[in-house]
Amino acid sequence: MAGAGDNGGWSSDGGAPDDLPDLPEEWGVIVIPDDLSELSDEVDAVRAELSLAGPPTRWQQLMRRPAARRLRRVAATVLRAPVLIISLAVLVTVASLFASAWPGPPRQPAAQRTATTTPERVMTLPALELLAADGQTVPLRGRLPAVILLTDGCACAALISDTIDAVGPEIAVIAVSTLTASASAAGTPSTGATPPANGKTVRMLNDPAGSLRTHLRLADPDTTAAAVLVDRGTNILRVVPRTLSIEDFRSDLARL
Known part of the structure; x- marks a missing residue:
């Protein structure tokens, strides 16, 4: 074994110098032989392992x-x-x-479009000029609010009388017919101005061309009348296409 004098500072008992760390314990005891030929077996084993790899391709x-x-x-x-x-x-x-799968905050259900939530399109009374019995033109919007009764083909004397009785003095009753004055003389309801009934305004007007019925898109005349309720702002609140009784629109008179 080499002594401490020729190994660069190693102690004679195989320990490490003071300035070098010790070898790991798992390496065990390392013995360095004086004759390196004693390691020939280990050299042959390493060479055998290297020869198994073969030359590179x-x-x-x-x-x-x-x-x-x-x-x-x-x-x-x-x-x-x-x-x-x-x-x-x-x-x-x-x-x-x-x-997308994560539950978010609950959404408010969309309001359903029903007849109670969706307002109907507001129609207005056309600015027509009709004829009175004396041939003078009378503006249809001249006296509002009003209940307008289209009486063509209808024996509507009772309906007109009941309407006059049902309305207040601020509401006019206007009966409109397409018949001429000569036809009125033959027995149909009179057209033209009439004196107020019990302080109420009542008018009988003539619409020869049927312009009002066309504007309201009403069906052809039959044995019934058509009632149109118009407020002070010319807005049509209710249209009853066919009626013979005041009861069909009595509840709507309070809206005028």
């Missing part, structure tokens, strides 16, 4: 060249970008699925 030699190594690095860099993009796309898709 041409492909291995080619891949070990610097150009091939640079090419591998470039290929790895090029492939890394698509992999990153695909990974991000997968993450976004998964996040979207979680977001």
Whole structure:
């Protein structure tokens, strides 16, 4: 064994110098022989393990060249970008699925469109000028609010009388017919101005062209009358296409 004088400061008992750390305990006791030929068995074992690998092939030699190594690095860099993009796309898709499946705050139900919530289109009384019995033109909007009765083909004397009795003094009753004055003389209701009945305004007017019925899109005359309730602002509040009784619109008179 080599002594302490020729081993660079190692102690004679095999310990390490003061300025060097000790060897790991798992290495065990390390003995360095004076004759290196004693390690020939270990040398042969290492050489046998190295000989099992065999010489490198041409492909291995080619891949070990610097150009091939640079090419591998470039290929790895090029492939890394698509992999990153695909990974991000997968993450976004998964996040979207979680977001759509995650229960959010309850939504308020949309209000259903019913006859009570959706206001009807407000129609207005047309600015027509009709004829009185004396041939003078009378503006249909001249006296509002009013109950207008279209009486063509109708024996409506009772309906007109009941309407006059039902309305207040501020509401006019206007009977409109397409018949001429000569036809009125033959027995149909009189057209033209009439004196107020019990302080109420009543008018009989003639509409030869049937313009009012056309504007209101009413059906052809039959044995019934049509009632139109108009407020002070010319808004048509109610249209009763066919009626013979005041009861069909009595409850609407309070809206005028």
